[in-house]
Amino acid sequence: MFWIVYNNPIELWGAHSYREPYVYIPSGIGGPLLVANDPKLIRHILVEKAKSFKLAKTRQIVLRPILQDGLLTAENPVWKRSRKAMAPVFTPKHIHGFADAMRRVTEDYVTKYENQGIQHDLAKDMTELTFNVLAETLFSNEIEGDPKEFEHKIERLFETVGRVDPLDIVNVPEWVPRPKHFTGRGILKYFRKLVRTTIEDRAEKIAKGETPPDDFLTLLLRAEGPDGLSRAEIEDNVITFIGAGHETTARALGWTLYLLAKAPHERAKVEEEAKRITAEYSNPLDWVERMPYTRAAFEEAMRLYPPAPVISREALEDIEWEDTIIKKGSQCLVMPWTLHRHQVYWDQPNAFMPSRFLPENRGKIDRYQYLPFGAGPRVCIGQSFAIQEAIIILGIMLSRFRFDMVDSDKEPWPVQKLTTQPDGGLNMTATPL
Ligand code: HEM
The missing domain is CATH 1.10.630.10 (Cytochrome P450)
Structure with missing residues (x-):
């Protein structure tokens, strides 16, 4: 299973994930896990109860070392x-x-x-x-330096540091070093320096009164x-x-x-x-x-x-939903991947039918049934x-x-x-x- 999670988590989800309003596993390997498909439950998690959730641990472990306090990984x-x-x-x-x-x-x-x-x-x-x-x-x-080199460095950065490590999945504490930390550290340092110099050059231009x-x-x-x-x-x-x-x-x-x-x-x-x-x-x-x-x-x-394919959160408190309690600490996944191919919410879910999104048909799609942008x-x-x-x-x-x-x-x-x-x-x- 770790191998699937490492290589291609999409393959994890069985047929029921595309049929059920939600799947809740109160005692999974990495803690309680919820997969939410019901648009009403999704609205509850992402909007009504947004303050009762923080960004999920795995996502933060993967992205925070690269993005730090950028908007995608910043909190509070x-x-x-x-x-x-x-x-x-x-x-x-x-x-x-x-x-x-x-x-x-x-x-x-x-x-x-x-x-x-x-x-x-x-x-x-x-x-x-x-x-x-x-x-x-x-x-x-x-950009400071050669743009091609810059582009190549970005690719390497997200391929190395920006990957889920099997240790991340089983809740091994963050201070335990992951192999990616060694391969990615040098690239990250180099890349940050390029970005910093680019920003400083521009700020200097503005300070000198040049039109940026x-x-x-x-x-x-x-x-x-x-x-x-x-x-x-x-x-x-x-x-x-x-x-x-x-x-x-x-x-x-x-x-x-x-x-x-x-x-x-x-x-x-x-x-x-x-x-x-x-x-x-x-x-x-x-x-x-x-x-x-x-x-x-x-x-x-x-x-x-x-x-x-995944928008992930962690519950900061117990949350009631229908006859279930989503326990504090649960990893809650809103998955456009399963939601967008869900058998209950879509007609012919696996067929490519652009006409669904023509203005005259758009009203039939629930706001929380289609979430490419969250x-x-x-x-x-x-x-x-x-x-x-x-x-x-x-x-x-x-x-x-x-x-x-x-x-x-x-x-x-x-x-x-x-x-x-x-x-x-x-x-x-x-x-x-
Ligand atoms: C087809 C293209 C794109 C897709 C599918 C996409 C998807 C998403 C999704 C699903 C989220 C929400 C994540 C969450 O709730 O945890 C998000 C957030 C974000 N996206 Fe995009 N995105 C796209 C393009 C862009 C572009 C072009 C930019 C910037 C130029 C951008 C910058 C961001 C930022 C900064 C956030 C974090 C927002 C916040 O947490 O306040 N995205 N994106």
């Missing part, structure tokens, strides 16, 4: 103050301001698909492309202050944006392209819409509102392959950024190229690391339209 007053300080960073005005950069970076990137007859790993490509978008919107590519670029880094530095963020928290949040803000979107894009390639009739609708709208409107912001089918395909892909006070702060980026990228890619799987009989197996990844990548060809 630090989280409250940081979330408030960061609200102005994520206003629609600022997110909309990134649309042109998203378009520019994508247009540069997709020229690689013009050479026909080449196979591409679209899973890898989407990670590279979303990293390029993030590097541009986060620090306008003013309008990017996340400048916005974060504007949030600096006693009631806002400290310099160390800005550093933690830059690393958090990198960790939370590009691989998630990349996974969702990769799975969208895969699912569309498997369903040519759906792909034709998205291609038609993307061609028509990108030709008609020059401002990429107009695409976001005017491509409902493309958006629906992306949302349906996040239903079947939620980039963040819910409640800790809902994803980058949601609109991610959706805007995805529509712009899909609009450009699918209006210009048709993507097909090289081996159409092969099902890429989903593997849960920090995100849901296709094992072996997504080998595809691109044909200019």
Whole structure:
């Protein structure tokens, strides 16, 4: 079992996890464990009783050494103050301001698909492309050192430090060293130094009265202050944006392209819409509102392959739910992975049917039945950024190229690391339209 948890926790969940409103194991190996599927129970955990939960231990053991007091891993007053300080960073005005950069970076990137007859790993490509978008919107590519080296270091960092260790699962105390601590320590130190120098250079520019670029880094530095963020928290949040803000979107894009390639009739609708709208409107912001089918395909892909497969909490007190008491200390898992394929809540749960997410059908989906971005006070702060980026990228890619799987009989197996990844990548060809 440890091996499954280490390699691919998704494979742990038996048929009942996709049928029952919840599964509660009061005395599991790592303590009491709850898997919550019932949307009412999920609302109870993430919203109504949010204050009776803290972030789950395993997630903190894995992520806190990397992200420290970044928003994703901060708790209590630090989280409250940081979330408030960061609200102005994520206003629609600022997110909309990134649309042109998203378009520019994508247009540069997709020229690689013009050479026909080449196979591409679209899973890898989407990670590279979303990293390029993030590097541009986060620090306008003013990164200390070589950007390629920077990107490589991030990958290594999350592959090593950002992994669940079997010792984490059986509650071995945190002071017992894990092998990953030795492999990851050097990379983490190097990476933090790069980020720190990048931030200092920008702060110096601002202090000298130079006009800084309008990017996340400048916005974060504007949030600096006693009631806002400290310099160390800005550093933690830059690393958090990198960790939370590009691989998630990349996974969702990769799975969208895969699912569309498997369903040519759906792909034709998205291609038609993307061609028509990108030709008609020059401002990429107009695409976001005017491509409902493309958006629906992306949302349906996040239903079947939620980039963040688990949202985990720990109960700080006994919680009553129906005739059960969820004991203090229980690890509570809200799992988009099981919830989004649940047999009771979805019609044909395993089928790719983008029309579920068209505006006229959207009302039939309960708010707590579909949670790619979570819910409640800790809902994803980058949601609109991610959706805007995805529509712009899909609009450009699918209006210009048709993507097909090289081996159409092969099902890429989903593997849960920090995100849901296709094992072996997504080998595809691109044909200019
Ligand atoms: C498709 C893309 C994305 C998905 C599926 C996703 C998913 C999620 C989920 C499920 C959570 C909630 C975690 C919880 O409640 O424990 C979350 C939180 C968060 N996300 Fe995202 N995310 C995406 C993109 C982004 C982007 C682009 C950014 C930043 C630029 C971002 C930054 C964050 C941060 C900082 C948090 C922590 C919020 C808090 O605890 O207050 N995410 N994300």
